[in-house]
Amino acid sequence: MSFSLELPATPIAEAALAAVRTSVAEPIINHSIRSFLFAELLVRHDDLAAEPGYDRDLVFAATVMHDLGTGTGAPGQARFEVEGADLAAQVLTDIGLPAAAVDRVWEAVAFHTSPGIAERRGLLAYLTAEGSKMDIGFNAHVTAAQQAAIHAAYPRNHMVQTLVDAVVRHANLSDTAAPLYSMADLFRSERETTGRTQLEALAAGRSPWGE
Template identity: 60%
Template structure:
């Protein structure tokens, strides 16, 4: 299949990348870009590129902005997924993205840690969650021909540990940021109880490592 590491361009895509690079540590910014590339490879693998619901620019926005809620722009007053979705929506709105498309991106980001729900909320939510999941080693065989090149361009830099650090730090700021059974709440509980989380253990055991 034809594939390249060239990212979308234009005012919106440039703003998406600039926002992430300015507000997230490099390991998380790299994770976000890899998630887009893996999601795009998954879309090609499953024959979705010609689907009427497939929109490369929206997929770029949803995947690359999905962790804004653990960056410096997020106050830690609500679940990181929701704060990230709100920040992404504000950015898209400033670039005159139509409201129905903003809502799709908001939903994809807000649900990216919700297995069994995101996959049933349309192609954008599905590809966003699965692209992120591939970066944690799920369905690794789909991207086996490209993962080395992608990782060379966007190194992991102990991504899992730095992501958990950021999620836990924000979850500890308020009860609303770490409701029971949310990812933030569970990671905070695991860190306090065991010192290491199940997410970190799973990432270390994955094909890519942390």
Template identity: 60%
Template sequence: MDFSLDLPTGPLAEAILATVRTSENPSVANHSLRSFFFAQLLAAHEGCLDDAAYDRDLLFAATVLHDLGTGDLATGKARFEVEGADLAASLLRQHQVPEADVDRVWEAIALHTSPGIAERRGLLSYLTREGVGIDFGRHAQIVSRWEQQIHAAYPRLAMVRSLVDAIVERAARSDAAAPRYALGGELLRERRADGVTSLERTAAACPWGE
């Protein structure tokens, strides 16, 4: 397939990029952009690009904004996935995105850490979760032809440690942000107990490192 590092254009895409780049640390912002490219490549690999449910602009919104709850705009009053979904929905509404599409993006972001659920909530939720997962090394072979190009444009910058630090910091702000068995809550408990989380321990298995 033809592949390029071109991003969607227009006021909404510009607002998405500006929001991420000014509220998240650079390693998390780069992770979010890589997730978009990886999700596109997965969609091409699985023959989804012509699917009626495939929408590149919504995929850009969901993947690039999926960790907004770890950034400076998040208050730590709810799970980072939910705060990020709420923040993303607010941004989309400011740009008159139809409510049905806002809801799809909200769901994809809110469920991106929920294995076994996101995959069953439609193509956008599936691609968002799997695009994020590829950046952690899951099904890396699908993007092996293009990953060097993507990483050159958006380097990792110790992504796993930076992302875990951001999730844990916000999870520590309130009980509502760290419920039992939610990713933020479990990472917070692991960090407090052992000083290192299971996500950081498994980062070495990622073919691209941390």
């Protein structure tokens, strides 16, 4: 499987990009696209393209829309992962994607912050979670040869801080937007007590390209 910076130009990909570009902050858009590119590198590295669960369009849809719940379209009545999954599902339903495929994307987006669960819910959920983690520096050896070109095309622009800001903003929209022990609840608590989340510290210390 060859690797290219060229993004899919299918109706699914166009709908996913349109959804994030109209509602999500630019650093998070770039993060989402990098998550797709890094997931594709993992597919190539682990020879997963021939696996029955691999669908490049669905990988693109799930990775690109995995943080859609941090954007302006999320009502803030449930955790951002769930609202992002709902929004992503609506985007794909509106363009006529079959319900089974929509459900796979919903699950991948909803579980992308749930280590130990995403990996057990099929290849799409696994790649969505791993792609987003790779953008923080995990599995850096997989991305080493291409990361400079990927970052040149889609700059970081203080992504982690922007993402944490967006998650905390969403958490503050209602009492139900940040359930106890959710990522949003953790981020908000860390910001209130120390001014900096563990994710921000992890990205600054772990990421081989800085943050």
